[in-house]
Amino acid sequence: MAFAGVAILCLLLLSVSGIVLARRRGGDGLVYGGTGMVCAVLTVWAALRLAGGGVDEVVLPLGLPWLPAHLRADALSAFFLMVVNFTGATASLYGWGYGRAHHAGHGPEPGPVLPLYPLFLAGMNLVLLANDAFVFLVSWEFMSLASWLLVLANHREEGTGRAARIYLIMAGFGTACLLLAFGLLAGGSGDYSFAGIRAHVPTALAGALGVGLVLLGAGSKAGLVPLHIWLPLAHPAAPSHVSALMSGVMTKVAVYAIIRVTFDLIGEPVWWWGGAMLVTGAVTAVMGILYALMQDDLKRLLAYSTVENIGVIVIALGMALVFKAAHVPVIAALALSAALLHIVNHSLFKSLLFFGAGAVLSATGSRDLGRMGGLIHTMPVTAFLMLVGAAAISSLPPLNGFVGEWLLFQAILNGPTLPQWILKILIAVVGAAVALAAALAGACFVRAYGTAFLGRARSPAMETAREVNWAMRWAMAVPALLCVVLGVMPTPLLRLVEPAARLLVEAGPFDGRAYQPWFWLAPTSAVGNSYNGLVFLVAIAAVSAVLGLGIHRWASDRVRRSIPWGCGFTEPDPAGVTQYTPSSFGQPIRRAFGATVFRARDTVEMPEPGDVRPARLTVRMIDPAWAWLADPLVRLVNRAADAIDEIQFLTIRQYLSLMFFALVALLVLVAAIQQWH
Amino acid sequence: MTSLLLAVLWQVVQLALVLALAPLLTGWVRWVKSRLLARRGASPFQPYRDILRLLRKDVVLAHNASWLFRASPYMIFTAIWVAAGLVPAFTSHLALAPSADLIALVALLGSARFFLALAGMDVGTSFGGIGSSREMMIAAFAEPAMLMIVFSVAILVGTTSLAEIADFMVSGTVGLRVSLALALIALIMVAIAENARIPIDNPATHLELTMVHEAMVLEYSGRHLALVEGAAMLKLLLYMALIACIFLPWGMAHPGDGVGWALWGLVTFTAKMAVGGAALAVFETSIAKMRVFRVGDFLGGALLLGILGAIFLFVSRGV
Numbered sequence: 001m002a003f004a005g006v007a008i009l010c011l012l013l014l015s016v017s018g019i020v021l022a023r024r025r026g027g028d029g030l031v032y033g034g035t036g037m038v039c040a041v042l043t044v045w046a047a048l049r050l051a052g053g054g055v056d057e058v059v060l061p062l063g064l065p066w067l068p069a070h071l072r073a074d075a076l077s078a079f080f081l082m083v084v085n086f087t088g089a090t091a092s093l094y095g096w097g098y099g100r101a102h103h104a105g106h107g108p109e110p111g112p113v114l115p116l117y118p119l120f121l122a123g124m125n126l127v128l129l130a131n132d133a134f135v136f137l138v139s140w141e142f143m144s145l146a147s148w149l150l151v152l153a154n155h156r157e158e159g160t161g162r163a164a165r166i167y168l169i170m171a172g173f174g175t176a177c178l179l180l181a182f183g184l185l186a187g188g189s190g191d192y193s194f195a196g197i198r199a200h201v202p203t204a205l206a207g208a209l210g211v212g213l214v215l216l217g218a219g220s221k222a223g224l225v226p227l228h229i230w231l232p233l234a235h236p237a238a239p240s241h242v243s244a245l246m247s248g249v250m251t252k253v254a255v256y257a258i259i260r261v262t263f264d265l266i267g268e269p270v271w272w273w274g275g276a277m278l279v280t281g282a283v284t285a286v287m288g289i290l291y292a293l294m295q296d297d298l299k300r301l302l303a304y305s306t307v308e309n310i311g312v313i314v315i316a317l318g319m320a321l322v323f324k325a326a327h328v329p330v331i332a333a334l335a336l337s338a339a340l341l342h343i344v345n346h347s348l349f350k351s352l353l354f355f356g357a358g359a360v361l362s363a364t365g366s367r368d369l370g371r372m373g374g375l376i377h378t379m380p381v382t383a384f385l386m387l388v389g390a391a392a393i394s395s396l397p398p399l400n401g402f403v404g405e406w407l408l409f410q411a412i413l414n415g416p417t418l419p420q421w422i423l424k425i426l427i428a429v430v431g432a433a434v435a436l437a438a439a440l441a442g443a444c445f446v447r448a449y450g451t452a453f454l455g456r457a458r459s460p461a462m463e464t465a466r467e468v469n470w471a472m473r474w475a476m477a478v479p480a481l482l483c484v485v486l487g488v489m490p491t492p493l494l495r496l497v498e499p500a501a502r503l504l505v506e507a508g509p510f511d512g513r514a515y516q517p518w519f520w521l522a523p524t525s526a527v528g529n530s531y532n533g534l535v536f537l538v539a540i541a542a543v544s545a546v547l548g549l550g551i552h553r554w555a556s557d558r559v560r561r562s563i564p565w566g567c568g569f570t571e572p573d574p575a576g577v578t579q580y581t582p583s584s585f586g587q588p589i590r591r592a593f594g595a596t597v598f599r600a601r602d603t604v605e606m607p608e609p610g611d612v613r614p615a616r617l618t619v620r621m622i623d624p625a626w627a628w629l630a631d632p633l634v635r636l637v638n639r640a641a642d643a644i645d646e647i648q649f650l651t652i653r654q655y656l657s658l659m660f661f662a663l664v665a666l667l668v669l670v671a672a673i674q675q676w677h
Numbered sequence: 678m679t680s681l682l683l684a685v686l687w688q689v690v691q692l693a694l695v696l697a698l699a700p701l702l703t704g705w706v707r708w709v710k711s712r713l714l715a716r717r718g719a720s721p722f723q724p725y726r727d728i729l730r731l732l733r734k735d736v737v738l739a740h741n742a743s744w745l746f747r748a749s750p751y752m753i754f755t756a757i758w759v760a761a762g763l764v765p766a767f768t769s770h771l772a773l774a775p776s777a778d779l780i781a782l783v784a785l786l787g788s789a790r791f792f793l794a795l796a797g798m799d800v801g802t803s804f805g806g807i808g809s810s811r812e813m814m815i816a817a818f819a820e821p822a823m824l825m826i827v828f829s830v831a832i833l834v835g836t837t838s839l840a841e842i843a844d845f846m847v848s849g850t851v852g853l854r855v856s857l858a859l860a861l862i863a864l865i866m867v868a869i870a871e872n873a874r875i876p877i878d879n880p881a882t883h884l885e886l887t888m889v890h891e892a893m894v895l896e897y898s899g900r901h902l903a904l905v906e907g908a909a910m911l912k913l914l915l916y917m918a919l920i921a922c923i924f925l926p927w928g929m930a931h932p933g934d935g936v937g938w939a940l941w942g943l944v945t946f947t948a949k950m951a952v953g954g955a956a957l958a959v960f961e962t963s964i965a966k967m968r969v970f971r972v973g974d975f976l977g978g979a980l981l982l983g984i985l986g987a988i989f990l991f992v993s994r995g996v
């Protein structure tokens with residue numbers, strides 16, 4: 001524990017030194033290097049703690065005199081610390097390389113980023129270590145504000161201001177909800193340490209309200225629909241390594257808050273809490289990926305895809321909760337380990353994909369898919385690593401995304417054993433939603449990868465793009481490698497998360513199995529339902545070797561180069577204008593799924609024959625979350641602000657009487673409440 | 678140990694069998710179709726000749742084709758070949774059966790489609806893009822429907838392992854079930870869509886605006902085209918074997934059965950494929966191709982049937 005404390009202090013010191021070093025030559029190397037080292041060490045520390053088990057608590061005499069700060073590292077914290085700091089380490093390496101790459105051209109100046117970057121990581125670490133509501137909320141705000149300022153790092157860019165403003169509002173809303181939730185769950189005793197909250201058994205109403213408020217508060221940070229509106233604006237606006245941290249890891253800290261409260265602090269769960277999470281998660285997953293499919297901005301597409309993945313994680317958590325409520329710990333552990341595995345997986349491939357998007361951005365200056373194309377020729381390493389990321393996030397076997405999904409499907413298959421018939425139907429529908437989201441994710445990443453890296457260049461900047469520097473390449477290669485390793489051999493990681501599962505649902509992921517040889521996933525019984533990535537990979541390798549040898553032996557291996565077949569169109573087409581664009585690629589899906597959800601309409605404006613104007617295709621879409629929730633709210637807030645604005649220009653006497661009457665009103669209220677009790 | 682050795686042997690036989698039989702099935706369907714259209718039709722063995730000829734031809738590659746374009750046919754073929762090797766055809770005693778279940782099989786087919794769609798976009802012509810985009814739309818409907826079918830069957834049988842599903846079905850304890858009927862119809866609909874058959878796509882078309890699969894592979898030639906075409910043939914066989922394995926597993930050998938049973942399994946499997954191919958040909962000649970945007974309605978129906986089947990079982994089991 002002292003070790004983690006020293007590490008976080010180091011991060012704070014690095015943050016302070018960042019202010020001075022930002023202007024020095026090589027200062028960024030010191031700050032990023034230091035942050036990366038601290039994160040790497042913390043990752044190892046957390047992994048060892050997780051493997052070793054045990055709980056470490058400490059009470060620091062910090063804060064108000066009668067309110068010391070409680071910190072605690074148990075298996076759940078250790079798991080999340082491992083995830084956060086691993087991505088922190090790769091992001092630091094990447095950030096350093098990104099800064100180098102940007103000296104040449106576009107991008108943010110290091111000045112504002114350097115001091116805030118370690119601060120952001122320190123905030124996230126502290127949230128995970130907090131053991132009372134005060135430390136939790138203060139570090140939560142720390143994390144929010146540091147990331148908010150990082151979003152503003154590119155403040156000269158168009159749209160950043162709006163993104164930051166909406167983020168600030170949503171962050172404030174989230175913290176307020178969490179504040180209320182902790183207040184409700186702690187009850188009247190005034191003991192806001194997590195031990196106190198855990199000991200206090202809330203009434204049914206307070207428990208339900210508490211879960212609702214946590215889903216609102218942490219859900220807005222994680223990006224649950226319809227509170228996701230800030231996320232696709234703010235995540236892409238930050239520098240790419242910060243985007244990766246925000247999308248890949250900060251959303252996980254929010255998921256940690258959901259898990260900590262619903263599985264640990266609140267006590268015995270009620271089945272419909274899990275049901276509510278299943279519904280929210282399913283809506284989030286499908287809507288998130290549909291939004292992603294409509295995006296032309298690569299980083300925004302990735303941010304929306306995070307919304308989808310958070311939906312899948314929340315579905316897995318909901319499954320774990322309903323099985324916990326039904327006292328079937330083995331299946332609850334299966335669902336929970338699916339959630340934890342997906343948390344690791346998403347932090348790996350999402351950071352990889354954001355790093356790749358940043359690499360493309362720094363090499364070409366563009367995030368617009370409609371202007372990319374053909375980057376596989378100019379940036380071969382980035383293109384290959386991005387392919388691994390795209391395949392992993394589309395849950396293709398034998399990569400890691402598939403294993404998480406496989407475990408989730410196995411948990412869903414146990415849905416019929418639940419006692420509530422409404423849950424049985426709901427889980428079948430949620431299963432369809434997960435499958436739909438997975439299929440749409442495949443379409444989304446074929447579209448994104450195909451238009452960015454394949455085909456022909458859609459703008460001149462693509463042809464002059466150069467491969468990024470070694471630091472950025474290694475920062476992408478490490479998570480890519482882990483995507484493969486975890487897909488082929490997920491069992492060691494599942495064994496690692498066993499203490500966390502035991503802590504939350506009183507069972508481990510391997511408890512239901514009759515046999516446990518290495519590298520076999522057979523979660524529920526000795527027969528059937530098993531998966532072995534290693535054997536699978538060996539089989540695929542053997543079959544492709546036979547195929548390759550056979551083709552090499554029997555087929556002609558001569559290759560001629562020629563122009564592509566354009567149905568008679570043989571004109572040189574340097575800008576690749578006859579290619580399918582990202583919007584045309586998305587059109588069938590937009591038409592099939594978006595017509596009702598987004599009220600998507602394509603209108604074609606065709607000039608008369610003989611007219612030389614180009615034809616124009618306009619796509620109009622409405623984001624329902626904005627149209628029905630955010631915009632009316634914004635109008636309401638603005639109107640309220642206008643109303644309150646009136647009292648800004650009163651005389652002293654009027655102010656004094658206003659305060660007097662407010663005081664009297666409050667006293668009357670207190671008296672009434674006392675009387676009522 | 679001998680059991681494992683036998684399982685490995687049957688696995689290799691299975692892989693060889695699907696490879697040998699797939700072109701014949703496609704040729705058979707084409708031959709029956711021509712007969713039904715009162716044409717003479719090419720011999721059912723024509724696909725073997727086509728593939729051999731393609732293998733001997735040079736590859737003509739577009740100037741800007743990347744390594745992904747050249748590697749994709751191998752990856753697609755491997756993925757579908759392994760997937761076809763996982764479906765018990767003549768025996769459920771297969772070495773790979775426990776390492777990959779029905780969910781893994783669906784995902785493996787998903788990988789093949791992922792790379793096929795990417796390859797379609799690699800050269801950067803409009804046809805590739807149009808094919809890839811439509812293929813992914815069809816997949817967005819077909820994959821959830823497929824998984825719902827998997828759910829229905831898995832809940833009924835209690836496992837997602839194909840070999841065990843076949844063993845269970847043949848034991849006859851299932852009886853006639855509404856859910857199974859719904860799943861069967863849905864699976865046939867998905868199989869038609871996934872194999873680019875009429876009414877979703879026309880496997881014989883070369884009219885660019887109506888096609889999906891052919892548009893994606895338009896740039897392929899030589900050995901690459903042979904692999905892509907071979908993969909499509911394997912996929913047709915795979916889906917038919919899948920339907921046979923889940924819904925008509927009779928005649929299949931099981932772990933512990935002798936070689937004689939396996940031979941009998943080979944005979945029944947071939948017979949099943951012949952009947953299935955003829956049925957497909959009859960169906961294709963009696964129906965017209967639908968517009969691309971009607972595909973959503975067609976597969977949406979399959980998805981709905983799948984969900985309904987799964988919900989029936991979710992509600993009826995375990996009460």
